Amino acid sequence: MDSPRLLRRCLLAALSAVLTASAFTPVAHAAPQAAEATVFSDTFDGPAGAAVDSAKWQIETGDNVNNHERQYYTPGNKNAALDGRGHLVITARRENPANYRCWYGTCQYTSARLNTSGRFTAQYGHVEARMKIPRGQGMWPAFWMLGNDIGRVGWPDSGEIDVMENVGYEPGTVHGTIHGPGYSGSGGIGAAYSLPNGQAFADAFHTFAVDWAPGSITWSVDGTVYQRRTPADLGGRTWVFDKPFFLILNLAVGGYWPGDPDASTAFPQQLVVDSVRMTTSDSAGGTGAPITGLAGKCADVAGANSANGTPVQLYDCNGTAAQKWTVASDGTLRALGKCLDVAGNGTADGSKVQLWDCTGGPNQKWTVTAAHDIVNPQANKCLDVTDNNSANGTRLQIWSCSGGANQKWAVG
Incomplete structure (x- = not known):
C-alpha cells in the first residue's frame, strides 16, 4: 500500500473544520454473539432519492489532494441517496455539472463520503456493514473508523480502523488495517481476505465487520474471521484504539493505491449499503448467561x-x-x-x-x-x-x- 493513500485520513479541509493480530487461518461461519445491545443502526429505510438521516450522518464535501483522488465529494443527496428499497446508494459518476474544481484542475468525477462525527461515537463492540461494492479499475470503496480526538491530536495519532477497503483491480479481495503513530501509511498493519473460486465482491452483498475489545481488534467477512491484531503486533509502538471512534463510508475514484480509472471502467459505479450496525455487550442486568x-x-x-x-x-x-x-x-x-x-x-x-x-x-x-x-x-x-x-x-x-x-x- 502506498503511504500517501492514507494521508487522506487527515480528512478533507471541510471535515477538519467540523471536528475539534497477527493474521491466522480463517475459521467457520458463525452468527453474531448473543447478549448484546444495539447502540447504532441504520437500515436506510425511506423514499427513493431521499438523503441519509442527518441525525446519524454528516456529508463531507470537497476533493482530496493528499491522496491524489480524482472525485469531488458532493453535498446532500446528489451522490448519496436512499433507493426506496432499504439501501443507501453512493454513486460515483464521470461528470461535473457544477464545475467543481479539484487539486488537478476541473474535477472529472463526483462521489460521496459520510461520517457519524458529532452524531455517534462508540468504544468497543461489534461493528458491521452489509454492502455490495462497485467494480472497475480505479474504484476505491471503504468502511472505516477514526478516533474522535482527531481534531485535537491529528492523524495518525487519532488512530484509524479500516474495517474494509477494496481497490478495483482486486475484485475478489478486501483489506483490513489499523493505523497509528509510527505505523501509518504503507506501515499500516493489516491483512487481506479473498473470496474463493474467483468470486468478486461486486457480485453480491457481504458483511464486513470488526469485533473490537480492549487491546484487540478482530476482522471478519460474512462471519469468517481472517485477522486479529493486538498491541503485541506493534513492536512497542503505541496502541491508540482504546477510546471512542466514529464511522465513515465513502467511495473514492482514483488515487495512488487503486490507480485512476481507464477505458475499461464503466460509470456510474455504486456502493450499495444495506445496513450499518454496532452492538456492544449488554451486561446491565448482571444476572449473566451460559x-x-x-x-x-x-x-x-x-x-x-x-x-x-x-x-x-x-x-x-x-x-x-x-x-x-x-x-x-x-x-x-x-x-x-x-x-x-x-x-x-x-x-x-x-x-x-x-x-x-x-x-x-x-x-x-x-x-x-x-x-x-x-x-x-x-x-x-x-x-x-x-x-x-x-x-x-x-x-x-x-x-x-x-x-x-x-x-x-x-x-x-
Whole structure:
C-alpha cells in the first residue's frame, strides 16, 4: 500500500473544520454473539432519492489532494441517496455539472463520503456493514473508523480502523488495517481476505465487520474471521484504539493505491449499503448467561466456589450461578462476582483458567468474536477444552486458536 493513500485520513479541509493480530487461518461461519445491545443502526429505510438521516450522518464535501483522488465529494443527496428499497446508494459518476474544481484542475468525477462525527461515537463492540461494492479499475470503496480526538491530536495519532477497503483491480479481495503513530501509511498493519473460486465482491452483498475489545481488534467477512491484531503486533509502538471512534463510508475514484480509472471502467459505479450496525455487550442486568461449548456443555466454576483460584471447567449445563457469565464492557468475563483469569498471567499453550478477583490485568481480558472464539488478546490464544475431552470436570485452558470444536463457544 502506498503511504500517501492514507494521508487522506487527515480528512478533507471541510471535515477538519467540523471536528475539534497477527493474521491466522480463517475459521467457520458463525452468527453474531448473543447478549448484546444495539447502540447504532441504520437500515436506510425511506423514499427513493431521499438523503441519509442527518441525525446519524454528516456529508463531507470537497476533493482530496493528499491522496491524489480524482472525485469531488458532493453535498446532500446528489451522490448519496436512499433507493426506496432499504439501501443507501453512493454513486460515483464521470461528470461535473457544477464545475467543481479539484487539486488537478476541473474535477472529472463526483462521489460521496459520510461520517457519524458529532452524531455517534462508540468504544468497543461489534461493528458491521452489509454492502455490495462497485467494480472497475480505479474504484476505491471503504468502511472505516477514526478516533474522535482527531481534531485535537491529528492523524495518525487519532488512530484509524479500516474495517474494509477494496481497490478495483482486486475484485475478489478486501483489506483490513489499523493505523497509528509510527505505523501509518504503507506501515499500516493489516491483512487481506479473498473470496474463493474467483468470486468478486461486486457480485453480491457481504458483511464486513470488526469485533473490537480492549487491546484487540478482530476482522471478519460474512462471519469468517481472517485477522486479529493486538498491541503485541506493534513492536512497542503505541496502541491508540482504546477510546471512542466514529464511522465513515465513502467511495473514492482514483488515487495512488487503486490507480485512476481507464477505458475499461464503466460509470456510474455504486456502493450499495444495506445496513450499518454496532452492538456492544449488554451486561446491565448482571444476572449473566451460559457459555456453551463442546458437546453442549457449559463453562462452569467448579463447586460454585467463588474463592480465588477455583478451576473453571466444562460441565453439564444446569442454570446455576456458577454457569452465568457476564460479558463486561471492560473486556472481562465475570461469574460469581469475579473474573475469568489465566492462571499466573500465563500465555503458553495449556495455561489453565480460573476464577479470580477482577484486577484489570491482561490475563483477564477476552474477546468474543463473531466466529465463536473466546480469545485472550495478550496470549493471542483461544479458550479451549483440554484434550477435546467432553467429560464433566475437564479443565478449561488457553491454546493456539485452531478452529476446533473444543474452542467454539456460544455466549448467551
